[in-house]
Amino acid sequence: MLSILIPTYNYSVIELVQNLHQQCIACSITFEIICLDDKSAPVFQIETQKVKELTNCYYYTNELNLGRTKTRQLLAEMATFDWVLFLDADVLPEDERFIKRYIAELNNKQTIVFGGYKYKENQPKSYQILRYTYGKDREEKPASFRNKKPYQFVFSGNMLIQKKIFLELNYAENEKFYGMDIYFAYQLYVKKIPIHHIDNAIYHLGLEPNEVFFEKSLQSVVSRKHHLENKKAIEKLNPLLSYYFLIKKFRLLFIARFIFKISEQLLKKNILSKKPNLFLFDLYRLGYICSIK
Numbered sequence: 001m002l003s004i005l006i007p008t009y010n011y012s013v014i015e016l017v018q019n020l021h022q023q024c025i026a027c028s029i030t031f032e033i034i035c036l037d038d039k040s041a042p043v044f045q046i047e048t049q050k051v052k053e054l055t056n057c058y059y060y061t062n063e064l065n066l067g068r069t070k071t072r073q074l075l076a077e078m079a080t081f082d083w084v085l086f087l088d089a090d091v092l093p094e095d096e097r098f099i100k101r102y103i104a105e106l107n108n109k110q111t112i113v114f115g116g117y118k119y120k121e122n123q124p125k126s127y128q129i130l131r132y133t134y135g136k137d138r139e140e141k142p143a144s145f146r147n148k149k150p151y152q153f154v155f156s157g158n159m160l161i162q163k164k165i166f167l168e169l170n171y172a173e174n175e176k177f178y179g180m181d182i183y184f185a186y187q188l189y190v191k192k193i194p195i196h197h198i199d200n201a202i203y204h205l206g207l208e209p210n211e212v213f214f215e216k217s218l219q220s221v222v223s224r225k226h227h228l229e230n231k232k233a234i235e236k237l238n239p240l241l242s243y244y245f246l247i248k249k250f251r252l253l254f255i256a257r258f259i260f261k262i263s264e265q266l267l268k269k270n271i272l273s274k275k276p277n278l279f280l281f282d283l284y285r286l287g288y289i290c291s292i293k
Helices: 014-027 042-052 068-078 098-103 126-139 163-169 180-190 210-228 239-249 253-271 278-291
Strands: 002-008 031-037 057-061 083-087 091-093 112-114 158-162 195-197 202-204
Touching: 002 014, 002 068, 002 098, 014 031, 014 042, 014 091, 014 098, 031 042, 031 068, 042 057, 068 083, 068 163, 083 163, 126 210, 126 278, 158 163, 163 180, 180 210, 210 239, 210 253, 210 278, 239 253, 239 278, 253 278
Parallel strands: 002 031, 002 083, 031 057, 112 195
Antiparallel strands: 083 158, 091 202, 112 158
């Protein structure tokens, strides 16, 4: 009935798998849980045996580091059942009804379902505050809010989808880059595939250090410009590209680049501080996309 697919890299998945396994057993459903390790450090290989001890649970390892997008592709190809639930490795369901809520959505074969993200109320240490602040402000939204602009809240780390739809729309090239959720959202948008957001959150626990999240965000900006800039109506899905197109339309790219050049270090200093300002983070990314050749 349900294949639960978890790409993992340098993160312990045993608590997540045990939680999901208990919920599936309690719901009396036919299921499988497949973890695919993207060649983590040897210390994480201990997970293999712990996961395999649970019924209907499997743990495999890539021979090479392929990146999360390609790993998800391989997981979908491994899946036995028509419905697949993708979860990131560094998450935990908010409560014990997580699987039950998704089971209730399986009858609608025309819809992709997103459960949403949440973050613990206790703030992390200062070196993780940027990812936490961004997640709290931009990602932690109730379903009523997300359903108003459904294609702007496509988070593949908590997604229920039919296997055939995922395989049709996923980015299939052997290229590793960050920020593919926007590409996938665009595919759903142009194909007019319905999206339904529900309140069925996972807690995002694996917060990257500020510098790591900052660099990944810039990689995502590069991906948007290189892969999405020429896509029709993409500005309806992504505010950053929308503002970029406005600057480009009024031929202000030179001015935007100049302002970014003289303000870059000040903006970055705030972004990586103990109290990051997300508006300044947005300005930095806008200046950055205007400066990419």
